Amino acid sequence: MAQDYYALLGVSRDASAEELKKAYRKAARRLHPDVNDAPDAAEQFKEVSLAYEVLADPDKRAVYDRGGDPLSSGGMGGGFGQGGFNFDDIMDAFFGQGGASRGPKSRVQRGSDxxxxxxxxxxxxxxxxxxxxxxxxxxxxxxxxxxxxxEGSEPVTCGTCHGHGEVQSVQRSLLGDIRTSRPCPTCRGFGTIIPxxxxxxxxxxxxxxxxxxxxxxxxxxxxxxxxxxxxxxxxxxxxxxxxxxxxxxxxQRHEVFTRQGDQLACQIAVPMTAAALGTRIEIPTLESERPDLGDAPATVPIDIPSGTQSGETVTVRGQGVQRLRGSGRGDLTVQVIVETPSDLDDRQRELLAELASLRGEERPEPVVAHSHRHGVFGRIRDAFR
The missing domain is CATH 2.60.260.20 (Urease metallochaperone UreE, N-terminal domain)
Incomplete structure (x- = not known):
């Protein structure tokens, strides 16, 4: 024996039929001339195919294991040119269906999304x-x-494929005749035509x-x-x-409210005096823009505690967006921006000067805070984040 068929397929001498088939599929995919352009690919493909032809047949394998020639005229097989090789195994190695006919396809197809x-x-x-x-x-x-x-007509059987939906062609190769199937060009695979x-x-x-x-x-x-x-x-x-x-x-982007999930956020500006003394203000709700919702309140009250600093936030429960999965609504977060008065008249300047004197703030000493401490600008930064 010039060749070790087991070594060619990379299997042991006691390999099962399934192991032989898997090994051949792997080798066929790697060595087939259609996918491997190496000069010796065709010859190697022929050798592994020959090895599989022998070992896949129990009788030929028995002759081979005894040291005989399973492809001799007096032996068990007819060789490549005599129809002894099953080309369905090649088709199965590449297409997984052994070249089996698929049959005509239905004209009734599901539509696209x-x-x-x-x-x-x-x-x-x-x-x-x-x-x-x-x-x-x-x-x-x-x-x-x-x-x-x-009206009055109906599809008829295709004369090219005779209703099979596909046509077959035969190609001659080093291994013999290889049959391939493709959709019928006349009926496009339906098996019928509409005259x-x-x-x-x-x-x-x-x-x-x-x-x-x-x-x-x-x-x-x-x-x-x-x-x-x-x-x-x-x-x-x-x-x-x-x-x-x-x-x-x-x-669409809203002019007042921003959204994150089921939470809403907005900003309001209040005078310095209101922030210092505390106040209550009314802000519009989202419902105010939906008259079709009935008796929904157009405003919601916001309490600004005395001493509120610029950048601090006030949370109003249940004034956010309706939850898509679940019940209830998110919250509304209101960020307070304290406005410093400008363009003071003489009386206002006099009163502010008197307040500064009472608080000992005529010449305040600046307080330099570390970057990790939450001063006014830190709170504004965090609020925007």
Whole structure:
């Protein structure tokens, strides 16, 4: 024996049939001339194929193990040119199906999914809204009801593939005849052709049309969220089931409120005197921009404690955005910016000077704080973060 077939496949002499098949698949993928352009790839491929032909056949393997020639005329096999090799194993190594016929494909196919974007305001995103949207998609052709054929006609068997949906070709190689299958070019793999297509859809079974759908956008959606509407996408060919429609939400930027999740934030400016003495102010709510919500309050009171410093925040519970998953709402964080008075008249300057004198602040000593301590600017910085 000039060759050690077991060594060629990289298996032991007691390898099982499954181990032989796995080893051959691996070698065939690596050495096939279509994927390996090395000068000796074709010859190596032929050798491992020959090794597998012998070892995969129990009778030939027995002859080989006894030291005989399993491919001799008096032996067990016919060799490469005599039909003894199973080329399905090669096809199986590359395609996993052994060259088996797939059969005709159905004209009825599921339609594609569609994507539509809608822009909403922050109040609409916070509390939900219903929108009527115009959608351009494929719908079932009403003239042929999705069949693709004109009235009184129907699909007929393809004369090229005789209804199989695919045609086979034979190529001669060093290993013998290799059969390959591909979709029929006449019927495109359907196995039938439509001799008299529908005048409206041209045989596709669907047409483009604009329709109006109602989309319920739930409260709490955020920018970039998508809403799935099952069966509202493109109708498939041959009147097949429709895909899904995805509505992507884009939330407009608000002039007053910023949002992070279900939390809202805003800033208010108060005079120095109000911050020092404390006060109560009313700020508008998101509901004030949604008259359709009924008796929702248009404002919410904010208590500013005396001595409030610029950059400090006040939290109002339950005045944020409605939670998308769950109940209740987030909170509203109000950042207070203390305004220093300017353009003082003589009387105001006199009163402020008197206050400074009473507090011993005519010539205040600056207090230099470490960067890790939370002074006024640190609080403002942290609040913005």
């Amino acid at each position: 569609a994507l539509l974007r809608v822009v909403v305001t922050l109040p609409e995103a916070a509390f939900g809204v219903t929108r009527e949207l115009k959608v351009d998609t494929a719908i079932v052709c009403l003239l042929c009801n999705g069949s693709g054929a004109s 008299d297509p529908c005048a409206e859809c041209g045989g596709d079974g669907r047409v483009r049309a604009r329709r109006t759908i109602s989309v319920n956008i739930p409260g709490g959606v955020d920018d970039g969220n998508r809403i799935q509407l099952a069966g509202e996408g493109e109708v498939g060919t041959g009147g097949g089931p429709a895909g899904d429609l995805y509505v992507e939400v884009r939330v």
